[in-house]
Amino acid sequence: MARRVTLIDVARHAGVSRTTASYVLTGTGRVSTATRERVQASIETLGYVYNEGAASLRRKSRTIGVIVPKIDRPFFGEVLSGVESTFTASGYMALMVATRNRLDQQDRLLRMLREHQVAALVIIPATASDHELVDAIRSWDVPTVFLSRYVRGSTEPYVGSDEVRGGYLAADHLVRAHGCRSITYLGGPTRGIARADRLEGVHRALAESGSEVNLVDLISESTVEAGLRAGHELVGSGLPDGIICHNDSIAMGVARALYDTGRVGATRIIGYDDIVPAKVSVPSLTSVATGGQLLGETAARSVLAVISGAEPAVRSHLAEPRLIVRESCGDHVGGDAATS
Amino acid sequence: MARRVTLIDVARHAGVSRTTASYVLTGTGRVSTATRERVQASIETLGYVYNEGAASLRRKSRTIGVIVPKIDRPFFGEVLSGVESTFTASGYMALMVATRNRLDQQDRLLRMLREHQVAALVIIPATASDHELVDAIRSWDVPTVFLSRYVRGSTEPYVGSDEVRGGYLAADHLVRAHGCRSITYLGGPTRGIARADRLEGVHRALAESGSEVNLVDLISESTVEAGLRAGHELVGSGLPDGIICHNDSIAMGVARALYDTGRVGATRIIGYDDIVPAKVSVPSLTSVATGGQLLGETAARSVLAVISGAEPAVRSHLAEPRLIVRESCGDHVGGDAATS
DNA sequence: TTGTAAGCGTTATCAT
């Protein structure tokens, strides 16, 4: 097996020094057009391949750590898609890892990423993350943006959507447009800050409405299956006028439970995240859209700006969520999902 | 800002040589317990962090390239989840990239991964990939496994499910269990090999059944929206007895179109991949389950074995798909999705 | 515009 072709070989072949060869590679320094073309030709004929790893020993690496709780959750998939495309478009590559929402895994992965010398970090922290995580990252001193979830009490750079506003939009719609008098907030991690924020928004909407509304706070996992179970239980124990689900997966489960029990339309359901299949759920889901892909892009652009020195610190960014109204809250029953 | 702590610092602090320090780090070589503990203490007090990049300059790197068409497709999410967990559990990290099913992107990303010295490659090739891709990877000479899609005519190591068998299972069920006389295969990339293979299985099932079946081959994108459109068109032009969809997203779209037009149950629908929301679709989807997560794990384990020298070459593996029967093909109409 | 040479932080070979 032939030895790897290195920059020295290229230089020798082109009759220049390593420096010059390096210059044409990186675009740095001044090189005459003639030399540049000669070097480029040599690169071509020798089949030279740049060694990013070796280069990273001198300058900053071009890999960025990306941490998410789960890789296969639809919403995270959208976010990751935005992150990845932004990075690779700029010549960076993402080391993606999943914590499965476990703090010990998160610590381990953080450590591994650090050992891999990532130039920056984009992290959707595990739900139970606290200040220890923030401190660990701070002491590491790498450009970091928290994405979609932030750590309670932390003021670290954060890109996400306005959860309070999202909760508000959902509750406001149920109360004002549909006159709901009893609302259940269903699902989401117990200790999660998003849950607390959305509930705050809900309370705000209820207060503004001035009407007496009975709000029930129900914990459940954030999966389709959990939503299905919860839906059946709610049918058994008495349905509220409206249900705000922590995400669309839960909402789809609930919707299906209503369908199973012949209670379609017996309550209004609002989901969260507006993932693709929400459109074709029966009924199609009214949902709070947060624009996962765009959030991912924004976060990625943000750390890239810092790395390249364009910005001194990562910028925080709070996106405005939108309420996508569909059948599940009663407005379009019998309507056509294709037109929504 | 303090200089990075290196192995030299550790060695000095512990009063040993770099070599010895390196030995305790990697577990290689013989080191007395006393020395080992002394070094470990120094690592602790100095806050030393291993530099994977520097190490990769000497030994093989511990990053592996993972290429998929789209990161946010439910099935790929499941696959990626399996790949990632297997890699990180073994101390490897995945550089994940998405080609968006475009060959130029795929070439570019391949190049980037190569420059990053990945130790191996796991790739779900873009649909239109041909022998040029195989040749490029071959000449690069890195342990590679093709995952979930293979390149026409190639005999490269491949981990996937038996597409022919999958098509067979679907068609056989429609014909034998339900006596369908007209079947439409809907969706999937025109030039895709999976499509061709599944259709072969369908034909085989039809031939075996001995009955006269009218098979229509309908192209469409593999999205919920496309399924929705196709469903409406089929309703307009006349529904076949059964529809085999290239994936569950299409199937959910079709199901919704039937619902919209009041034709639920008017034809039998079979999806593919058995993604989570298929369970709560209305009707819940009969689907060919391919076990995405497990496929991902298998592929990952396979390349890891090669890297560590346990196996001479990557092993191919063809998983047996299973038909998950639910309401959408008429067996359980009115049944309870929760029990499926 | 181009060349010289000193790192970057490991691993691995060969002595001792």
Next chain:
DNA sequence: ATGATAACGCTTACAA
């Protein structure tokens, strides 16, 4: 069991 020392392939002052 431990230590010197030469790679690994690139970037970047500084010199010419």
